[in-house]
Amino acid sequence: MKVPPGVSPGDFADAIKQFEEAVGEEWVFTSGEDVDLYRDAYSPFWHEEEDSVPSAAVAPEGVEQVQKVVRIANTYKIPLWTISTGRNLAYGGSAPRLSGSVVLDLKRMNRILEVNDKNHYALVEPGVSYFDLYRYIQDNKLKVWIDPPDPGWGSPVGNSLERGGGRTPMRDHFAAECGMEVVLANGEIVRTGMGALPGSKTWQQYKYGFGPYIDGMFSQSNFGVVTKMGLWLMPEPEAYRDGTVMVQKHDDLVPFVEILSYLMNSEIVRGTMLLESPLLNYRASQGGGVLDTPGGPSIAEMERLGQEKNLPYWSVELHFWGPAKVIDAQWEYTQQKFSAIPGAAFKDGRSYRFPLELKETEDAPRVALGIPNLSVFALIAGAQGHMDFSPIIPMTGEAVFEVLKVFGEAYAELGVAPRNQFFALPWSFFPRSFVLLFGFPIEHDVEKNRKSREIFKRLVQVSAEHGWGEYRTHIAYMDTVSDVYSYNNHALRRFHETVKDAVDPNGILSPGKSGIWPKRMREARMKTGKAGRS
Ligand code: ADP
Numbered sequence: 001m002k003v004p005p006g007v008s009p010g011d012f013a014d015a016i017k018q019f020e021e022a023v024g025e026e027w028v029f030t031s032g033e034d035v036d037l038y039r040d041a042y043s044p045f046w047h048e049e050e051d052s053v054p055s056a057a058v059a060p061e062g063v064e065q066v067q068k069v070v071r072i073a074n075t076y077k078i079p080l081w082t083i084s085t086g087r088n089l090a091y092g093g094s095a096p097r098l099s100g101s102v103v104l105d106l107k108r109m110n111r112i113l114e115v116n117d118k119n120h121y122a123l124v125e126p127g128v129s130y131f132d133l134y135r136y137i138q139d140n141k142l143k144v145w146i147d148p149p150d151p152g153w154g155s156p157v158g159n160s161l162e163r164g165g166g167r168t169p170m171r172d173h174f175a176a177e178c179g180m181e182v183v184l185a186n187g188e189i190v191r192t193g194m195g196a197l198p199g200s201k202t203w204q205q206y207k208y209g210f211g212p213y214i215d216g217m218f219s220q221s222n223f224g225v226v227t228k229m230g231l232w233l234m235p236e237p238e239a240y241r242d243g244t245v246m247v248q249k250h251d252d253l254v255p256f257v258e259i260l261s262y263l264m265n266s267e268i269v270r271g272t273m274l275l276e277s278p279l280l281n282y283r284a285s286q287g288g289g290v291l292d293t294p295g296g297p298s299i300a301e302m303e304r305l306g307q308e309k310n311l312p313y314w315s316v317e318l319h320f321w322g323p324a325k326v327i328d329a330q331w332e333y334t335q336q337k338f339s340a341i342p343g344a345a346f347k348d349g350r351s352y353r354f355p356l357e358l359k360e361t362e363d364a365p366r367v368a369l370g371i372p373n374l375s376v377f378a379l380i381a382g383a384q385g386h387m388d389f390s391p392i393i394p395m396t397g398e399a400v401f402e403v404l405k406v407f408g409e410a411y412a413e414l415g416v417a418p419r420n421q422f423f424a425l426p427w428s429f430f431p432r433s434f435v436l437l438f439g440f441p442i443e444h445d446v447e448k449n450r451k452s453r454e455i456f457k458r459l460v461q462v463s464a465e466h467g468w469g470e471y472r473t474h475i476a477y478m479d480t481v482s483d484v485y486s487y488n489n490h491a492l493r494r495f496h497e498t499v500k501d502a503v504d505p506n507g508i509l510s511p512g513k514s515g516i517w518p519k520r521m522r523e524a525r526m527k528t529g530k531a532g533r534s
Contacts, residue, residue, distance in 0.1 A: 003100065005100045012055070016056060023059060028056065028057070038083075038086065039051065039053060052098075053099050054096055054100070054103045060104070063183060067183055074508055079100070080101060081510050082104045084161075111124070123179075123203070124157065126155055150367055150375075165427075171429055176232045180218060180229050181228035181229075189227075204232075237321040240351065244347040245334070247343065248303075250302065253314050256338070269334060272429050278315055279305065290424040293409075294409060318334060388474070392430075393468050395426075402466065403468075460480050493515060496516045
């Protein structure tokens with residue numbers, strides 16, 4: 001059996017026995033077969049020594065058992081790695097940042113404590129999946145929607161804590177969080193926001209409570225184990241419709257994004273959209289790429305190709321949810337605003353009324369309709385996995401031009417085929433900014449993965465040199481990304497470390513998460529030369 005770093009085999013055996021007493025023997029997993037299930041199925045270290053392998057896993061069924069587990073971990077200084085349902089694929093799955101950690105698997109804590117369709121919120125435990133919550137709402141005929149990510153098999157708690165994004169107006173999952181219950185490293189239970197008031201009637205209706213607002217400190221962090229979370233839900237809308245806006249010329253992108261930004265920030269257009277280029281997609285289908293690689297066709301040549309093939313340079317599909325009258329007016333106003341760009345064209349899309357009975361086979365935008373599904377996996381068919389490089393960039397046309405050029409040059413310099421990407425154009429998973437999602441294939445090939453990792457690290461650097469930083473990253477790059485958030489000699493990381501040392505002095509909770517290492521491991525890493533971190 002693998003033993004956590006710094007823990008003696010004897011101590012570990014004692015700790016396992018105590019974990020078994022705390023949660024029941026059948027809920028402590030130590031066999032290679034069971035533990036392998038917690039490895040990252042998309043690991044960029046496949047077949048390599050650095051691949052993260054947990055030593056064991058413990059699955060408590062309630063908050064008291066979580067308290068017991070962290071107290072035992074404190075006694076023996078055993079690193080735990082908390083997961084909710086562990087579907088964090090492309091970012092590490094259920095594998096710990098520190099190989100040898102014990103996975104604290106909260107899947108058994110899967111109670112839906114409340115769903116309210118008058119004030120539109122839910123209170124759930126970490127093991128509740130988007131599918132569970134969706135089914136519960138359907139079965140109870142409640143008039144609320146969830147906002148699943150692609151794919152929808154993870155949990156609202158895990159995904160919100162990772163600050164994931166969906167497609168509906170509730171797409172910013174951490175922004176939809178309202179009130180948490182957290183077990184701290186010393187085993188104490190804290191309730192945040194209005195939850196600190198015993199008997200509070202508004203834990204899921206008002207986020208801030210009294211005093212410093214700390215919920216954010218438990219997201220992408222290792223300061224606590226979240227055991228309950230409130231989520232704001234969207235009232236079931238009366239109707240949905242979508243429509244596409246297209247513009248013809250390269251430089252149209254600047255006013256195009258400016259209008260888009262105005263409409264989104266005014267909440268006339270809501271939800272997630274993907275900026276597309278039918279013309280660049282065509283070029284990609286011919287073996288080129290979406291990025292602006294050196295030696296590629298000029299803008300004038302591309303515009304000529306666009307005219308010849310009747311393909312707009314830029315397009316976007318916009319989505320509207322609400323009363324039919326309101327969304328019709330929103331779409332009409334949207335077209336009016338974009339008409340300021342000469343040659344702008346529009347296409348009506350799908351429309352639905354709710355409640356809706358969809359046929360299995362119907363080509364509906366399920367995620368945008370709040371229906372969890374797994375169809376996104378079809379996109380990566382063939383690859384053995386992928387990891388996502390996902391920087392945040394400004395919501396402007398100029399920034400998009402710069403991105404295409406900068407990453408086009410970087411790809412050329414690094415020898416990456418221009419088509420080695422799922423998407424290069426930005427998404428609006430979060431308000432006020434764009435996010436890029438570059439998917440890097442993972443293969444069961446050591447050499448190829450080694451090269452992919454080098455490229456990934458280089459892209460993090462290139463991004464940072466241009467003022468762009470990632471919103472979330474795979475466990476393998478947490479130090480690399482943390483390294484570039486370095487303002488004022490890493491003042492933010494030093495603050496995170498100060499908090500870490502205060503709330504978790506033995507460093508038992510998810511060491512290394514988001515580049516935050518507890519004191520004793522920072523010192524050890526310094527000695528081994530790993531303290532430069534990447
Ligand atoms: P999902 O349930 O969506 O699959 P995961 O369980 O994989 O999400 O969690 C994603 C990441 O979020 C984990 O790697 C961990 O760092 C963090 N996390 C998940 N659940 C919790 C929790 N209940 N408390 C603290 N951190 C958590």
